[in-house]
Amino acid sequence: MKLTEIDLHKELKKYFGFNQFKGLQEDVVRSIITGNNTFVIMPTGGGKSLCYQLPALVLDGTAIVVSPLIALMKNQVDAIRSLSSEAGVAHVLNSSLTKTEINQVKKDITSGLTKLLYVAPESLTKEEYVHFLREVPLSFVAIDEAHCISEWGHDFRPEYRNLRNIIKQLGDVPVIGLTATATPKVQEDILKNLDMSDANTFKASFNRPNLFYEVRTKTKNVESDIIRFIKQHKGKSGVIYCLSRKKVEEIAQVLQVNGVSAVPYHAGLDAKTRAKHQDMFLMEDVEVVVATIAFGMGIDKPDVRYVIHHDIPKSLESYYQETGRAGRDGGEGHCIAYYSYKDIEKLEKFMSGKPVAEQEIGFALLQEVVAYAETSMSRRKFLLHYFGEEFDDVNGEGADMDDNVRNPKKKIEAQDQVVTLLETVRDTKQLYKSKEIIFTLIGKINATIKAHRTDAQPFFGKGQHFEEKYWMALIRQVLVDGLLSKDIETYGVLKLTPKGETFIKKPSSFMMSEDHEYSEADDEAVVT
Numbered sequence: 181m182k183l184t185e186i187d188l189h190k191e192l193k194k195y196f197g198f199n200q201f202k203g204l205q206e207d208v209v210r211s212i213i214t215g216n217n218t219f220v221i222m223p224t225g226g227g228k229s230l231c232y233q234l235p236a237l238v239l240d241g242t243a244i245v246v247s248p249l250i251a252l253m254k255n256q257v258d259a260i261r262s263l264s265s266e267a268g269v270a271h272v273l274n275s276s277l278t279k280t281e282i283n284q285v286k287k288d289i290t291s292g293l294t295k296l297l298y299v300a301p302e303s304l305t306k307e308e309y310v311h312f313l314r315e316v317p318l319s320f321v322a323i324d325e326a327h328c329i330s331e332w333g334h335d336f337r338p339e340y341r342n343l344r345n346i347i348k349q350l351g352d353v354p355v356i357g358l359t360a361t362a363t364p365k366v367q368e369d370i371l372k373n374l375d376m377s378d379a380n381t382f383k384a385s386f387n388r389p390n391l392f393y394e395v396r397t398k399t400k401n402v403e404s405d406i407i408r409f410i411k412q413h414k415g416k417s418g419v420i421y422c423l424s425r426k427k428v429e430e431i432a433q434v435l436q437v438n439g440v441s442a443v444p445y446h447a448g449l450d451a452k453t454r455a456k457h458q459d460m461f462l463m464e465d466v467e468v469v470v471a472t473i474a475f476g477m478g479i480d481k482p483d484v485r486y487v488i489h490h491d492i493p494k495s496l497e498s499y500y501q502e503t504g505r506a507g508r509d510g511g512e513g514h515c516i517a518y519y520s521y522k523d524i525e526k527l528e529k530f531m532s533g534k535p536v537a538e539q540e541i542g543f544a545l546l547q548e549v550v551a552y553a554e555t556s557m558s559r560r561k562f563l564l565h566y567f568g569e570e571f572d573d574v575n576g577e578g579a580d581m582d583d584n585v586r587n588p589k590k591k592i593e594a595q596d597q598v599v600t601l602l603e604t605v606r607d608t609k610q611l612y613k614s615k616e617i618i619f620t621l622i623g624k625i626n627a628t629i630k631a632h633r634t635d636a637q638p639f640f641g642k643g644q645h646f647e648e649k650y651w652m653a654l655i656r657q658v659l660v661d662g663l664l665s666k667d668i669e670t671y672g673v674l675k676l677t678p679k680g681e682t683f684i685k686k687p688s689s690f691m692m693s694e695d696h697e698y699s700e701a702d703d704e705a706v707v708t
């Protein structure tokens with residue numbers, strides 16, 4: 181079919197039964213069918229699959245879809261087959277296939293029957309497959325979960341790094357990258373690694389206005405606090421996330437003993453038990469699933485009313501993904517994270533055995549979690565800023581949906597301190613991350629400061645009337661306000677933005693609120 185003749189709405193109806201495109205889908209589909217490299221950033225549930233499935237079905241040739249999860253690939257293939265009368269319309273190519281099955285896949289591709297071929301990244305490196313795929317007409321290569329390409333993503337997979345080379349061997353085919361989590365740093369990594377800086381980029385908003393965000397101090401009473409919350413929400417479905425399998429089992433038991441119907445879910449349970457517990461949750465035989473991150477992949481229960489993090493997660497990407505499972509139907513979704521700095525230290529300790537580069541990234545991501553937990557500004561604004569999105573915390577949708585906005589801390593005028601901070605960034609030649617900037621402000625020396633002789637500068641110690649914690653809070657708020665930015669290359673070096681430069685010349689009122697203080701917790705006590 182000629183591209184100009186394609187009636188997209190008709191094809192949408194024909195294959196998927198939908199009358200309308202969702203969000204940016206139509207623009208994405210047009211970009212793909214006209215042969216452009218395309219980059220799609222949409223939150224989970226945004227409808228990413230259709231963005232490449234529809235073009236694949238209407239274009240000539242086979243589309244290759246790279247996806248890291250075999251189980252999900254199988255689901256997708258089954259779903260596409262159900263849309264078509266031909267089973268050969270979609271295939272999975274992986275190492276579990278028999279020789280006969282592989283031959284059938286090849287036959288269907290060669291005859292033009294197969295529109296979508298799902299492959300795991302490691303299968304795509306196989307010489308035999310590359311050789312074959314080079315000889316057949318391809319419409320495009322779609323890379324699902326594209327953040328796996330970046331060490332700064334929450335699920336780095338080294339085999340994703342090879343993809344660009346392999347795609348090059350396949351000829352001149354358009355590349356489509358898709359992801360549900362992308363900070364500006366990860367976005368840049370994806371575009372760079374896939375060599376598609378020319379891509380048409382489509383980014384949907386990550387705002388979930390119906391989710392209420394809250395952080396609570398994690399004390400030794402955390403379990404009874406959770407039980408109270410669940411009982412107040414009797415009859416509603418919720419997920420409780422813990423970091424370890426042991427904790428999952430423990431909490432599930434505590435809940436059961438206290439009369440809450442709850443089941444555990446983690447990768448240590450056998451497949452049958454996992455499937456059973458998942459079904460019990462979906463069918464509402466139990467109210468609560470206590471789970472590790474293993475729970476959630478592909479779960480689509482629309483009326484999860486709360487997501488509780490018993491343990492704070494390792495990154496805000498994970499936090500966003502996991503809380504994103506609440507309120508899919510647009511109804512209430514309460515997201516509570518229990519926070520204690522002790523948990524952060526535990527996570528840091530876990531990381532200490534890893535290679536240095538990985539540790540650095542892990543620490544930086546963790547610092548963002550700390551910043552989110554401790555901030556007293558709009559949590560939604562903070563989260564969305566993390567994903568590179570501006571949010572109007574006065575009039576934006578869902579602006580009042582967090583604990584900080586509902587119970588604001590008293591704000592204090594910080595105009596002069598903002599100027600001092602910005603000047604310090606400028607005077608230290610925009611070379612420092614927040615730690616060194618704060619040290620310079622309060623007059624504290626470390627190796628970097630000594631090496632640069634910053635301690636001999638007249639501005640050294642200019643902000644010593646305020647504490648380290650105050651400056652940290654101010655930096656976070658100034659960042660979200662866009663007066664400073666974090667350099668993408670170095671992830672963390674503070675740079676003045678044009679808005680920041682203007683502020684130095686023409687300062688104006690800047691109301692800040694100090695961060696929360698969370699007291700130390702001891703969560704060893706078990707409630708019965």
Ligand code: ADP
Binds near residue numbers: 198201223225
């Ligand atoms: P993602 O991969 O972004 O998480 P999916 O592709 O799984 O999202 O789509 C999420 C849900 O939205 C699916 O149930 C899908 O059937 C539905 N959906 C996708 N596009 C449309 C549309 N145009 N109209 C109605 N529902 C849609």
